[in-house]
Amino acid sequence: MSTPTSVREDEQAPPPASGAIDRFFKITERGSTIGTEIRGGLVTFFAMAYIIVLNPLIIGTVQDGTGQFLGGGDAPDFGKIAAATALVAGVMTIAMGVFANFPLGLAAGLGLNAVVAYSIASLPGVTWADAMGLVVIEGLIILLLVLTGFREAVFRAVPVELKTAISVGIGLFIALIGLVNAGFVTAGSGTLLALGNLGTWPILVFVVGLVLTIVLWVRKVKGALLVAILTATALAVVLENTLHIGAKAPDGSNPNGFNLNAPTFDGVVQVPDFGLLGQFSLLGSFQNIATVTVILLVFSLLLADFFDTMGTMVAVGAEARLNDAEGVPPRSRAILVVDSLAAAAGGAGSVSSNTSFVESTTGAGEGARTGLASVVTGVAFLLATFLSPLVALVPYEAAAPALVFVGFLMMTQIAGISWKNVEIAIPAFLTIIVMPFTYSIADGIGAGFLAFVVIKLALGKIRAIHPLMWVASAMFLVYFLLGPIREALGL
Secondary structure, three states, X not given: OOOOOOOOOOXXXXXXXXXXXXXXXXXXXXXXXXXXXXXXXXXXXXXXXXXXXXXXXXXXXXXXXXXXXXXXXXXXXXXXXXHHHHHHHHHHHHHHHHHHOOOOOEEEOOOHHHHHHHHHHOOOOOXXXXXXXXXXXXXXXXXXXXXXXXXXXXXXXXXXXXXXXHHHHHHHHHHHHHXXXXXXXXXXXXXXXXXXXXXXXXXXXXXXXXXXXXHHHHOOOOOHHHHHHHHXXXXXXXXXXXXXXXXXXXXXXXXXXEOOOOOOOOOOOOOOOOOOOOOOOOOHHHHHOOHHHHHXXXXXXXXXXXXXXXXXXXXXHHHOOOOOOOOOOOOHHHHHHHHHHHHXXXXXXXXXXXXXXXXXHHHXXXXXXXXXXXXXXHHHHHHHOXXXXXXXXXXXXXXXXXXXXXXXXXXXXXXXXXXXXXXXXXXXXXXXXXXXXXXXXXXXXXXXXXXXXXXXXXXXXXXXXXXXXHHXXXXXXXXXXXXXXXXXXXX
């Protein structure tokens, strides 16, 4: 892949735009078409749709500090959480497309939702409304950092090659996510990772999807990723309805079943319940837990959100060939504003902080270059609030091949890093490997930032460190030491 720029050298000037939609989203100007944007938006949706099923399983199964499940009941309400998850994701993704004109989908962030569920809501005396209130506060703080220019300034202070390393690391990360989600890679006995059971029908669905993706891509078939996802889904539906494979159970039974959801057809339309919206208490947590604890919890959420989005927008922009010579996507301020509002909206909708999804790179890999793709993704999420039975037809195994293949596409950017220059090569290396190994974009960025500062200090090149890199590195140092800090304070 070429070095990320807005236009490739072998491209001619685009023809004049035609039509209001074309002009508004600059579709022709960015070398795309309406059909390509629609396909890219749908691919992103199918790659992200699992969150509608998975988010309820994470935040819906945990009791808060008062013994209540999300929504105030004494039993999980997955349908209500799924509806709110899809609604907030749809609205904020459309906002990303309209206001930032960038092919980036947003939804409840994995990892962040686990922190909210297991580290905040479950604290003694804390309610789900209190926990979601902290998410709203975190989103508003990030929005303030964007409006003051601080978040964007930190982003621009990062060296270009380190931005490239972030994109490559995310590529490996999403490829690992795809392999794990499909069950092709699992936790090994005596090893960290191992091959899964390759003799199962769900793995066959994954392999067929991946092979088809590769074949269609090398033959330059338009819509290769989307065609592969739909074909693998169709195969999964046929297998499920003839062999009754079922899904893997939380207790470990049916180990050869589909991961997360079996592709069963249970109708088309389901009336959504949006009763979770607005169920948050902005300052309730301050009454139930120590103020220092509240500050530390908000800080941990804030830092993960702050840098996860930075890495994701770099990766999507690079894959879409939209980044400038400094590795910065167009309208980066607008992208960060919408992302910050999404964090607060996730708390207000009681579905946890919403953030930019790295799976958006699948849409960019399909050719998406503008916000029209995000609008398509967002509309699909809104339809999913009513068509959740159809969304459930797409199992992990059918969507995972797109993640693995886009991981390959992003990996090709590694050629843009000067590996003979150890001052950047070592931070880049740590950034790339820590992301997949820790399952965290923020951890990888933090490792790279700290290594960059340490190496420059060791070489006496203090002036080569941008002041904001000092600030960001100090924030990451605190972030990595949060555990010991809490223990020292007895929290």
